[in-house]
Amino acid sequence: MTSQFKVSNLTKTFGSNTIVDQLDLDIQDGEFLVLLGPSGCGKTTTLRCIAGLETPEGGSITFKDNTVFDASTRINVPAYKRNIGMVFQSYALWPNMTVRENIRYPLKVRRMKSAIAAGQVETAADMVDCGALLDRYPSQLSGGQQQRVAVARGLVARPDLVLFDEPLSNLDARLRDQVRSQIHQLHQRLGFTAVFVTHDQAEAFALGDRLAIMKAGKIEQYDTPERVYQTPSSDYVAAFIGMANRLELVRRHEGWTTRAGAPVDLDAAGVQGDYISGDTAVGRLRPEDLALHHSLDEVRAGDVGFVGELVTSEYGGRYFDVTVDAGGEQLFVRADAERHGRWLRAATIGSPLVVSFSPTKLRVFPHPDGHVDLQVPVLAQAARSEA
Known part of the structure; x- marks a missing residue:
């Protein structure tokens, strides 16, 4: 694939606030790019600049x-001339138009009479399973049907680029999964180029060929979903993609330990010594990387174990989401319901338990503040070593 769409040094401000900060993107032909990040990170503003709905203060778009768009030469092609398709969060269907008329609208404004005559409207409706709804009005449709019509409208003119602005966020969980799967199937079948904005990591991993994870108007990591999941580039990215457990690590004379004093073998975790500058670092783990035990004796040799107290446990079907206070560290564990369910249902707040993890599961990053506050209560902790 070759790069067909480029965003270079894009800057957008509102008043004194910089929302998009010298951002660069290259979007390959046929690629499904996902802009992922929390509210306020600049992802929707970036999308609107690409669409021509916002005018940046700097940079260029090709x-x-x-x-x-080019700020230096004052080129700014209006949105209706950029040959894009747009799918909005709010559906944005014309309420006084039928489904047929809504889908046909992009062809009508582009004066694509031959495409209308060739049945492109009906083809687009059939692609999203809305062929039987063509004579209905939006008020007669469910939320999922309305969003599928919006997708058909975004694709009907076969644009150079399709832009999705959080199109699934107004749907309930079941419909969200269905429409997400349908968008994925359409992309695999049609191969259109797309930019998709979301704050939902599950959507991003399911749909994206590449992810651009944004923070404060900049891109923190730009990579495939697999590499983002396996090797997040920063503590921020790790937290955003579900590594909810954050351990502050300290280099002492005897080696690296947690803030509470439990030894951690960073060599076993594959951390190079020069990767971390100074004597502090941050470790990240996913809830499923931790295990529950009744005692430290059950912790495997080489693993790090914490004695802690139960804060809460929430039933999730095949698992329990468990929160543990372990020596001042709040840890989140996804525990197998078949193995631990009877015990967790009977446990009360404050019940003693042990949490452990393998250092190989740890992802380590430089500490953003350069120091760790060591003034925390210590319950008990241990690291099992090879006998």
Whole structure:
């Protein structure tokens, strides 16, 4: 695949606030790119700049061989001339138009009479399983049906680029999964180029060929979903993609330990000595990387174990989401319900338990503050070593 769409040094401000900060993107032909990040990180503003719905203060945007925006030369092609399809969070269907008329609208404004005559409207409706709804009005449709119609409208003119602005966030969980799967199938079948904005990591991993994870108007990591999941580039990215457990690590004369004093073998975790500058670091773990035990004797040799107290446990079907206070560290564990369910249902707040993890599961990053506050209560902790 070759790069067909480029965003270079894009900057957008509102008043004194910089929302998009010298951002660069290259979008390959046929690629499904996901802009992922929390509210306020600049992802929707970036999308609106690409669409021509916002005017940046700096940078350039190129579609294939055509510059559609360049602040230095004052080129700014209006949105209706950029040959894009847009799918909005709010559906944005015309309430006084039928489904047929809503889907046909992009063809009508582009004066694509031959496409209308060739049945492109009906083809687009059939692609999203809405062929039987063409004569209905939006008020007669469910939320999922309305969003599928919006997707058909975004694709019907076969645009150079399709932009999705959190299109699934207004749907309930079941419909969200269905429409997400349908968008994925359409992309695999049609191969259109897309930029998709979301704050939901499950959507991003399921749909994206690449992810651009944003923070404060900048890209923190730009990579495939697999590499983002396996090797997050920073503590921020690790936290955002579900590594909810954060351990502050300290280099002492006897080696690295947690803030509460439990030894951690960073060599076993594969951390290079020069990766961390100074004597502090941050370790990240997913809830499923931790295990529950009744006592430290059950912790495997080489693993790090904490004695702690139960804060809460929440039933999730095949698992329990368990929160543990372990020597001042709050840890989140996803525990197998078949193995631990009877015990967790009977346990009360404050019940003693042990949590452990393998150092190989740990992802370690430089500490953002450069120091760790060691003034915390210590219950008890241990690291099992090879006999």
